[in-house]
Amino acid sequence: MRRGLMGWNETDLPLTVLRQRLSRLQAALKGAGLGGLVIYTNIARPAAATFLTGFTPYWSEGLLLIPASGDPVFATALSKRVSEWIRSVMPIGSIENTPQPAAAIRRKLAQGGVGRVGVLELDLLPAAQAAALAGDDNVIALEDATGLFRAVRLCVDETELNLVRRTDALARDCLATIELGGDARRMAADIEARARRAGAEEVFVTVNPDLGASKAFLRCDHLDGLGAQFAIRLSLSLKGAWLRRAIAFAAAPAEEAAFTAAEAAFQGALASGSTTAALNALQNDFPGKITAWTVEASIGSYPLETVACSGGNLTFSGILPISVVSVEAEVGGGRWYGAGPVIGEVSPS
């Protein structure tokens, strides 16, 4: 569950920015002839609702309705007693506390005479919510509107860039100040605590304790000692802005020098300003053999999801204003791992 600092303020996320995002989405809905967009949200899939309202559920689930005209409606199974709190972190739209969020949204749609409604990631909608939303009278048609939402989501404003930059600064700070070696649990715990004390909304720290033995990044329950080469992966959210950073360490001086050079080249590539340029820089200038890479971005309900990866199994066409690039490589005779954000520019309006 989310148990870090959750709060909204006008400085970090101005209401005017939320209204601009809403307007862009509503224009797209009207263009597609849809009466609204329904977005499902829970702690594993909060990002779309957060982008449009600032709200991230700490627990339970809910449905956000963005009507083609008018203010959003958030229907949630969280009890009425937390309405006041939701209002404090969600500055836009109305709240309906109900054990059956989809039924409440359906009533709203019916009241508005909506016949066609878009659903973000329709196939992933929980079955009970889908059944209640669709009803059994075929009055409201559900259509997948994942592409429609994505086009709006990939338009990035200065507010989002600022939040991502702050999140990245915090991630860098947390990773820069760790005491290396010894107990992997203690190391991971210290990183997490530092992030939470600085106001992180959520923190996941995993450690690959022995890069030579496995590709897996483990949680604290499977950690104890550290090998000669290890890596830390920090996933972090500050006011709904998610990113990851990972950094690899080597104990032996020769390998440490190779890892340091790899890290410098990786950071240089991330700073190139676009995902494509970063991948090109890595291909051309990385001091090691890249064995795998992934690109993650927030394009739907997931905070970060893989949108492209090596091997051609998944490709993405278009511009990603913000992404996280992760690379696995052979460096100095050992496995190396790095991850970090590529932060671009404000999208043209």
Add this chain to the structure above:
Amino acid sequence: MTSTDKIDVSAAYRARIGDLRRAMEEADIDGLLLYGNNWHADYLRYAGDFGIVEGQGLALFERDGSVTLLLDDAAEVERARAETGHEVVWAHDLVGAAKALLLRGGNRRVAAAPYHLVPYGLVRQAKELRLSDGGKLIEQLLMNKRQQEHAHVRRAAALADRGYEIFRAAARPGRKDYELIAEIEQFYRCEGVTENFMIIGVGGREVRGMTPPSGKVLKAGDLVTTELTPCVDGYYAQICRTLVVGEPSELQCNSFGVFEEALDAGLKAVRAGVTAAQVAKAENDVFRAYGLGQYVTSEYTRVRGHGIGLFPDQKPHVLEDVAIPLTANMTIIVHPNTYHPDVGYLVLGDTIIVTPDGHETLSAMPRTLLSA
């Protein structure tokens, strides 16, 4: 060869899958498809012994005990491969991969659970996929506990007590609510506790419940309420306590006395065979006797306790209209948490194991209004 033959697994997991296989045989179900995410990780954990953090997952549990895990987050796939002996597949298209897996199995009976959370893309093809609602098959298993599972709940309860001491020591005037949580999380990660359900309330009469931290600064006289729910090997235990920053006032002590009495009454009512409703009534009758009956309604409180195990808030919910009988070995928390009009929101509760004649309390923390 089943998945448990490939990797060292807990006795609790062996017991769970033994029960699950028997239940599937009795129901003549060939496969059980279990959905999970970081909110509802319990069904997936029950059969897959994997605690999902990011993304979503489905586990296909076969009657022979083998498991195929489909996960849509690539890093989670590597972790699952390291932590389990299952076949683990990265399924960026979770629905598509699950369909392919089910269709490959041919003419079999597959149940899915929790059915209400299973992706629509699968359920709308339920007939073609021969998919049915498997909730009844596994819900009872999640609710009742085997003794092998108690070891984990006991350890979680001990860590809840220790975590609360950290929380109490951190609760000083001038500190922010999220800083207290940072200290607890640091302690828990050092102890190998991966998850913790935790909400907090800080203040006085204006506080109507608990939420995630919002940056409130603690000051002398504040009531600080929390539910602390660490997770050990997938099993949660919860402790609810209230402390006062500084010395409690007489009004705070007197108000809290009602909650002590209500918890005592609720616990006295617990034994195998009584219903959740009877426990709730015992707690609520105390409030009614003090003229506080309106504060045990849904306007002010959610439940008077609940089951606890692989999910921090599982059935049975302790409410006056829940007729589910308690059974021996069930693990539950009894907590008469609600708003008190004189001082604000108060909480008090302990995790217990239901026994034939009563209960065993797992917490050693005093059930008093504490101060920090």
